[in-house]
Amino acid sequence: MKRTVLIAAAAALLATPTIAQDIAEGEELTAKRCKSCHMISDGDNVILKGGKTGPNLYGVIGRTAGTADFKRYGKDLKAAGEAGLVWDEEQLIAYLEDPRAYLRTYLDDKKAKSKMSFKLKKEEDRANVAAYLASIGAATN
DSSP: OHHHHHHHHHHHHHHSOOOOOOHHHHHHHIIIIITTTOOEEETTEEEEOOOSSSOOOTTOBTOBTTOSSOSOOOHHHHHHHHTTOBOOHHHHHHHHHOHHHHHHHHHTOTTOOOSOOOOOOOHHHHHHHHHHHHHHOBOOO
């Protein structure tokens, strides 16, 4: 019995695709691809000087969607937060693939929109960005 459970667990691990996360690569990608719209700042400590079109990414992991001190969230992202969306690495990886499609699926609303039109195509890149953002601060809400 014990051996069967171990074999099943090993098979499940082998069948589950895993992506090695590279925080340094995530930092570089964030600086190249995200800073035109987003900054990363913990109060007076600016980690990444960037745009203000999108919300501050400091503490995004663990934060309820649409709740940072930012006035231009789209109504559908706010609705996702009200429906319980809390950003973790897995959710952020999925969102970065296609924000509009993600919100449509999450809210089960074919008309849902995202103000963020940027898509990060490679799953490895999305995982690295999410790992980097997780490494620099977690939300306290």
